[in-house]
Amino acid sequence: MAQMTMIQAITDALRTELKNDENVLVFGEDVGQNGGVFRATEGLQAEFGEDRVFDTPLAESGIGGLAIGLSTQGFRPVPEIQFFGFVYEVMDSISGQMARMRYRSGNTMHAPVTIRSPFGGGVHTPEMHADSLEGLMAQQPGLKVVIPSNPYDAKGLLISSIRDNDPVIFLEHMKLYRSFRDEVPEEAYEVELGKAKVAREGNDVTLIAYGAMVQASVKAAEELEKDGVSAEVVDLRTISPLDIDTIVESVKKTGRVVVVQEAQRQAGIASQIVAEIQERAILHLEAPVLRVAAPDTVYAFTQAEEVWLPNHNDIVEKVNDVINF
Amino acid sequence: MTKHTELGLSEEEVLDMYRIMLTARRVDERMWLLNRAGKIPFVVSCQGQEVQQVAASFALNREKDYTAPYYRDVGVVLALGMSIKELMLQAFAKAEDPNSGGRQMPGHFGSRKLRMLTGSSPVTTQVPHAVGVGLACQMNNDDAIAFVTLGEGSSNQGDFHEGANFAAVHKLPVIIMVENNQYAISVALNEQVACEKISDRAIGYGMHGETVDGNDPFAVYRSVKQAADRAREGSGPTLIEAVSYRLTPHSSDDDDRTYRSEEEVKQAKEKDGLISFREYLIAHNILTEENEKEMEQTIKSLIDEATDYADAAPYASPDTLFDGVYQ
Ligand SMILES: Cc1ncc(C[n+]2csc(CCOP(=O)(O)OP(=O)(O)O)c2C)c(N)n1
Ligand SMILES: [Mg+2]
Numbered sequence: 001m002a003q004m005t006m007i008q009a010i011t012d013a014l015r016t017e018l019k020n021d022e023n024v025l026v027f028g029e030d031v032g033q034n035g036g037v038f039r040a041t042e043g044l045q046a047e048f049g050e051d052r053v054f055d056t057p058l059a060e061s062g063i064g065g066l067a068i069g070l071s072t073q074g075f076r077p078v079p080e081i082q083f084f085g086f087v088y089e090v091m092d093s094i095s096g097q098m099a100r101m102r103y104r105s106g107n108t109m110h111a112p113v114t115i116r117s118p119f120g121g122g123v124h125t126p127e128m129h130a131d132s133l134e135g136l137m138a139q140q141p142g143l144k145v146v147i148p149s150n151p152y153d154a155k156g157l158l159i160s161s162i163r164d165n166d167p168v169i170f171l172e173h174m175k176l177y178r179s180f181r182d183e184v185p186e187e188a189y190e191v192e193l194g195k196a197k198v199a200r201e202g203n204d205v206t207l208i209a210y211g212a213m214v215q216a217s218v219k220a221a222e223e224l225e226k227d228g229v230s231a232e233v234v235d236l237r238t239i240s241p242l243d244i245d246t247i248v249e250s251v252k253k254t255g256r257v258v259v260v261q262e263a264q265r266q267a268g269i270a271s272q273i274v275a276e277i278q279e280r281a282i283l284h285l286e287a288p289v290l291r292v293a294a295p296d297t298v299y300a301f302t303q304a305e306e307v308w309l310p311n312h313n314d315i316v317e318k319v320n321d322v323i324n325f
Numbered sequence: 326m327t328k329h330t331e332l333g334l335s336e337e338e339v340l341d342m343y344r345i346m347l348t349a350r351r352v353d354e355r356m357w358l359l360n361r362a363g364k365i366p367f368v369v370s371c372q373g374q375e376v377q378q379v380a381a382s383f384a385l386n387r388e389k390d391y392t393a394p395y396y397r398d399v400g401v402v403l404a405l406g407m408s409i410k411e412l413m414l415q416a417f418a419k420a421e422d423p424n425s426g427g428r429q430m431p432g433h434f435g436s437r438k439l440r441m442l443t444g445s446s447p448v449t450t451q452v453p454h455a456v457g458v459g460l461a462c463q464m465n466n467d468d469a470i471a472f473v474t475l476g477e478g479s480s481n482q483g484d485f486h487e488g489a490n491f492a493a494v495h496k497l498p499v500i501i502m503v504e505n506n507q508y509a510i511s512v513a514l515n516e517q518v519a520c521e522k523i524s525d526r527a528i529g530y531g532m533h534g535e536t537v538d539g540n541d542p543f544a545v546y547r548s549v550k551q552a553a554d555r556a557r558e559g560s561g562p563t564l565i566e567a568v569s570y571r572l573t574p575h576s577s578d579d580d581d582r583t584y585r586s587e588e589e590v591k592q593a594k595e596k597d598g599l600i601s602f603r604e605y606l607i608a609h610n611i612l613t614e615e616n617e618k619e620m621e622q623t624i625k626s627l628i629d630e631a632t633d634y635a636d637a638a639p640y641a642s643p644d645t646l647f648d649g650v651y652q
Contacts, residue, residue, distance in 0.1 A: 033584045034511035055512045058448065058478040086447055089482070124366060126430050128446040297650050301428045302366070302418060304643035 004184040007177040009151035010040050010116070013158035014078065016188045018048045021076060024162060026053045028063060028080030037082055038118055038177060060086055064093025064115075068101065071111040076162055084119035084171060085128035087136070098167045099142030113168075114161045120173035120212055121262060121309050127299040130174075132211075132263035137169045138240040138272070144168045144193055145240040149214035151182035153237055156191030164193060173211045196243035198250065202232035205319050206250040208273055209260040210236040213292075213310065217260055220315035229323060239269050247273065248281050255286040256322040260315055265293035287325035290318045327609060328543045332550070334383075336611050342383055342404075342542060343606055344620055346375040346599055349400040351624050352409060353573075355632065356416050356431075360577045364636065365416045369432045371399035373572035374504050376598030377539035378474075379404050381502055381567070384549035385472055391458045393442040393451040393473040396432035397504065401474065405439045409627050413635035420641035427641050428649075440469075448479040452488035452501060459497035459562070470498040470556040472549075477566070478509020478517050480526070489564065493530040496561035500552045503564070504539065506571035511584040527564040539569035540598030569598065 004012065017024045026041055026048075032055040035042035045053040056063050060081060067077040081087055087094070094115065102110040121130040137145045146161055146168055148154035154172070161168035199214055200221050207217040214235045221231035232250050236243065251257055257277060259270040270291040277289050292310045294300075300308035329339045349371050356368045371378065378400025385392070387405055394401045399412065411423050415434075418427035424435050425443065435443025442458065444451050455473035462469050479485065480503050492499040503523045507514050520526065527534020533555065537544040545567055552563035570593035574581040581590075606612035 029509070030511045032511075035583065037510065037578070055516055057481040057517045058509045058512070059481040059483065061483050062481075083446075089447060126428065126446075129430075295646065297646050298428075300643075300646055301426075301641060303427070303640040304646050307643040308646060 001183045001185050003181040004151045005178045005181050006148065006151045006154045006172070007038060007040055009155040009182070009184045010158060010172060011042060011044070012184065013155040013162075014041065014044060015047070017078075017159055017162045018044065018052060020188060023074055024052070024076045024078060025070065026078050026080070027056050027066075029056060029058055029082045031055060031080050036080065038174070040080070040116070040172075060089035061093055064090040064098065067113040067115070068093065068098050068111050071113050072101070072109050076112050076114070078114045078116060078162055081115060081117040083129045084117040084133055085131050087117065087133060091136075094137070094143070094167070094169070095140040099140045102166065103142060110165055111167050112165045114158070114164075114170055115168070116158075116170045116172060118172045118174045118177070120175055121299065121305060122175040122212065124302050124305065125174070126301060131299050132261070132294075134169075134171055134239055135263055135268045138269060142166065143240060144238060145171070146193060146238050147171045147173070147211045148237065149176065149199075149211055149235050151184050153191050153197075155184055156189050157193065157237060159188055160190040160193050163190070168193070171211070175212050191237070194238045194241045194243055196237055196246040197235045198232060198246070199235040200231070200233040202230040202254070204230045204254055205256040205258065205322060206232045206234060206254045207258050207260060207315060207319070208234045208236065208247060210239055210269075211262065213260045213262050216310065216312045217315055220312040220319065223312060223316050224319055229319065231319065242273065242276065244276055244280065247277065251277055251281045252284045255284055257285070257289040258292060258315060258318045258322060259289065260292045260310060262294060262310060264296045265291065266296050268293060287322040290322055292318050328605070332543060332546055334546070338383065339606065340611055340616075342379050343602055343612065344624075345403050346379045346400060346602065347620065348409065348624050349375040349379070349403055350599060351628060352412055353399055355628050357573070357577065359416065359632070365431065366418070367431050368416070368577040369396050369575070370571070370573040371397045373570045373593065373597065374506060374539065375400040376542050376602060377504060377545045377567035377569060380542035380545040381472070381549040384546045384553055386469070386553070389440075389469045390553075391440045391442070391455070391462070391469060391471045393444065393455040393458070393471065394434050395444060395448070395451060395474050395476065395479070395504075396434075397476070398434065398474055402434050402439075402441065405441060407434070407436065407439060408631070410631040410634055413631040414638060417635040417638065418640070419635055419638040421638050449475055449482035449484040451475065452484050453491070455501075456488040456492045456497060456499055459492060459499035460495060462498050463495070468557050470500060470553055472500045472502065474502045474504055476509060477503050477505035477507075477514060477523050478512065480523055481517060489526070489530045489532070489562070492562040493532040496559060498556035499562040500549060500556060501562065501564050502549070503566045505566050505568045508571055508575070508585070510575045510579065511581075513584075523566040524564055530564070532562045532564055534564040534566075536566040536568060539567035540596055540601065542598065542602055570596070572597065
């Protein structure tokens with residue numbers, strides 16, 4: 001097995017699927033000769049040719065529409081949106097069109113598209129380049145929204161996304177691209193979509209997180225351990241559809257929950273999870289379910305990023321609140 | 326008649342144009358040094374486009390007209406009155422930066438005082454904004470016009486089409502100048518568009534269109550001046566394509582060796598409009614050894630001063646995070 005960073009695991013997943021299925025196509029702005037502005041598609045055009053890995057004009061709405069047309073004819077497009085902040089340019093293609101092809105056509109057409117895009121804060125890129133917009137996507141029925149937290153999952157989840165017969169929004173947290181390495185198998189493997197993973201077992205409190213907040217939660221759990229608090233960390237991996245069963249099972253065990261998201265507080269995934277928990281497991285709760293989230297402002301300017309982004313200290317604080325309730 | 330007198334430009338005016346072009350170049354060069362020294366996070370360059378930017382700005386009424394520049398337009402914003410100090414404050418992303426108080430990336434210009442719309446990262450959004458300003462001018466019987474710029478790659482966005490079409494339908498006082506520098510990051514012109522000239526698109530909108538050599542200040546000035554005259558007299562918008570070359574990598578985060586040859590860049594540097602304009606000014610005795618030396622020294626000391634000031638200026642406090650989200 002090789003040691004890979006998350007971005008290497010992503011390139012590896014793309015290579016694996018380009019090899020495995022001739023209908024897989026990779027395209028977007030600067031993904032060809034340049035290998036992507038983050039180098040996620042490095043070497044792929046040279047290996048698979050310009051017909052399968054190509055640059056598009058600078059026009060996101062067109063990229064999304066093109067993917068839909070191709071996908072109805074048996075191709076499996078894997079377009080890249082250079083930064084997820086630019087998804088607004090392609091919102092209709094995604095939420096108005098791609099997500100609804102199957103429903104509208106009475107199940108006679110579908111759009112097996114996987115849109116990859118970098119997002120997330122903590123790397124000193126300002127607003128529009130760092131925003132967490134997964135909530136917009138999760139609100140649209142017909143889309144699946146996948147957010148890996150580590151290299152192993154990234155490869156397996158991306159392969160599963162490409163093979164899935166419905167459109168998947170695959171979001172890659174920029175801070176995780178090169179921050180650590182994992183053992184990543186060289187062969188193709190899948191990590192099931194819609195399945196959360198217990199990243200760390202514990203008995204006193206459940207931390208529910210995804211993306212870069214999984215690491216922050218694990219770090220918080222390690223701190224809490226020193227104070228004798230045993231925290232379980234659930235890594236959602238897919239935020240739509242949510243793996244309610246895994247969440248509820250953990251809640252029943254611990255009775256206390258903190259949900260963590262990097263996105264602004266209002267109308268985020270965390271709110272949805274809180275609602276699901278109180279509908280399904282209220283009698284198992286020992287305290288209100290609390291959230292850790294960013295403040296409701298536009299993404300912070302660089303000097304305020306540290307203050308703005310949720311971190312392990314914020315999580316520890318909320319855990320103490322639910323423990324001492 | 327000389328080229329400049331033919332256009333009604335005085336010696337002072339052409340010298341001033343050159344001074345601002347040179348200032349833009351020197352500011353940009355300094356920013357790269359500051360970036361490489363770890364002082365500023367990011368640079369996106371004007372190098373290779375200063376001539377068209379400044380010449381076009383001089384053809385506007387700089388006391389009255391509205392602009393919506395894009396991130397490479399150091400020449401435009403200097404010509405409109407932004408100071409070197411203000412440029413440095415935005416490069417350092419300091420609280421005092423009048424563009425966005427350090428909230429945006431460098432190169433995202435905007436100034437209420439200078440009638441310059443605030444720009445943002447998603448390319449081409451400024452085109453329909455400028456068209457809206459043009460409509461406001463028309464509705465207010467204001468004889469000001471709206472001047473908007475963008476890259477050639479950005480002209481493929483839907484916003485370009487929607488803005489241009491509306492402007493033409495309502496004969497709005499708008500000038501859209503596409504700064505064609507041959508690349509959109511790594512993607513070369515021929516992979517971006519199939520038409521011979523970006524200005525060919527004007528026909529489809531029913532507006533006047535023309536392509537000019539962006540390295541020729543007189544050609545650009547003439548084209549923008551005529552467009553401004555047409556706009557002011559109610560004859561509607563113009564699409565101008567100014568052709569030059571991006572002399573630097575896309576930004577300080579880009580390595581252009583992966584997609585273009587050093588030979589190509591070298592050849593483009595020989596055609597740098599700043600060089601030919603300088604030669605023109607020397608040939609006409611407008612630029613002399615003395616005033617050139619003085620000009621360079623003045624620019625350098627202004628840049629030094631601005632750099633020190635911006636470097637020492639405070640960042641915005643995290644306490645201000647909620648400012649400007651709502652009223
Ligand atoms: C909507 C959107 N998509 C992608 C980007 C990323 N991006 C920034 S500049 C750029 C290329 C722009 O090329 P062009 O319009 O030719 O302008 P130039 O930079 O060459 O002056 C890209 C793709 C962006 N800023 N906005
Ligand atoms: Mg360009």
